[in-house]
Amino acid sequence: MSFTGAVKTYGAVRAVDGVDMRIAQGETVALLGRNGAGKSTAISLLLGLVQADEGTVELFGAAPERSVLAGRVGAMLQDSRAVPRVTVRELVSFVAGRYPAPMPVAQALELAGITDLAGRRVDRLSGGQTQRVRYAVALAGNPSLLVLDEPTAALDVEARRAFWRSMREYAGLGRTVLFSTHYLEEADAHADRIIVIDRGRVVADGTGEQLRRAAGGNLVSIDLDGRGTEGLTLLPGVRSMEVRGDRALLRTDDSDATVIALAELGAIRGLEVAPASLDDAFLALTAPEMEIV
Numbered sequence: 001m002s003f004t005g006a007v008k009t010y011g012a013v014r015a016v017d018g019v020d021m022r023i024a025q026g027e028t029v030a031l032l033g034r035n036g037a038g039k040s041t042a043i044s045l046l047l048g049l050v051q052a053d054e055g056t057v058e059l060f061g062a063a064p065e066r067s068v069l070a071g072r073v074g075a076m077l078q079d080s081r082a083v084p085r086v087t088v089r090e091l092v093s094f095v096a097g098r099y100p101a102p103m104p105v106a107q108a109l110e111l112a113g114i115t116d117l118a119g120r121r122v123d124r125l126s127g128g129q130t131q132r133v134r135y136a137v138a139l140a141g142n143p144s145l146l147v148l149d150e151p152t153a154a155l156d157v158e159a160r161r162a163f164w165r166s167m168r169e170y171a172g173l174g175r176t177v178l179f180s181t182h183y184l185e186e187a188d189a190h191a192d193r194i195i196v197i198d199r200g201r202v203v204a205d206g207t208g209e210q211l212r213r214a215a216g217g218n219l220v221s222i223d224l225d226g227r228g229t230e231g232l233t234l235l236p237g238v239r240s241m242e243v244r245g246d247r248a249l250l251r252t253d254d255s256d257a258t259v260i261a262l263a264e265l266g267a268i269r270g271l272e273v274a275p276a277s278l279d280d281a282f283l284a285l286t287a288p289e290m291e292i293v
């Protein structure tokens with residue numbers, strides 16, 4: 001799957017703004033971003049549901065619509081509506097029947113953990129149950145590529161765990177999986193690679209470890225004690241600074257040099273040095289400019 005300079009605008013909003021990304025067969029990739037970052041729009045482009053204004057999007061070397069029509073893709077979208085009056089089994093069977101080589105319906109229901117809901121009407125289910133039905137629908141065609149837009153939204157802790165187990169089992173069969181999420185831990189724990197998207201652009205692409213490293217080695221934080229932050233970003237090693245209440249958090253590539261310089265300034269009250277976490281990396285990559293000095 002590839003995006004090359006893909007742009008999709010809605011009026012003045014550049015929802016996807018020049019995205020380049022590639023996903024190889026067999027990879028499990030997380031598309032990570034804040035609300036409105038452009039994840040769903042990127043997924044819509046990938047599925048051929050909307051067309052790029054500029055650039056190209058390809059799926060299995062062809063236009064997305066062709067690969068989708070050929071039954072190579074299964075998708076779980078955020079806003080798909082339940083069809084009234086049919087049962088879960090009827091819906092999953094119907095979808096499976098439209099694919100050239102579907103998985104047995106019982107297996108799709110089992111993988112989605114909804115065997116016990118098979119006879120229930122799909123329009124009378126809870127949010128979490130509906131989400132799992134959507135997952136079964138995505139699996140039904142036994143697709144080479146599984147695309148999941150915020151798959152764990154509305155799932156409770158146990159259902160979430162079961163979902164990830166099942167997704168990994170599916171990925172373990174050599175299938176490609178792309179899922180979007182707001183949750184760093186999910187991306188880190190369940191994807192081979194994380195693509196961070198912000199304001200329609202790819203701002204990072206790598207493993208969780210690579211993202212942590214890219215965000216800068218350490219965070220040095222101090223109490224400001226009412227003093228200003230002037231000059232702190234000029235200290236050795238410091239890449240950026242964030243102020244939270246009365247504390248300054250300095251992202252630094254050389255925490256020793258930063259701490260020595262802070263000591264020379266007499267500014268080491270409440271000093272803490274910690275390795276940058278994936279959370280820090282994500283915030284550094286996507287925080288609104290106002291928060292980063």
Ligand SMILES: Nc1ncnc2c1ncn2[C@@H]1O[C@H](COP(=O)(O)OP(=O)(O)OP(=O)(O)O)[C@@H](O)[C@H]1O
Pocket residue numbers: 010013014015033034035036037038039040041042182
């Ligand atoms: N059909 C549409 N018409 C107009 N604007 C849209 C449309 N779809 C998306 N947008 C805008 O495009 C931007 C990206 O939205 P998108 O839904 O792709 O983000 P997202 O990362 O999936 O967000 P979320 O995590 O909240 O689902 C947002 O500013 C959104 O308001």
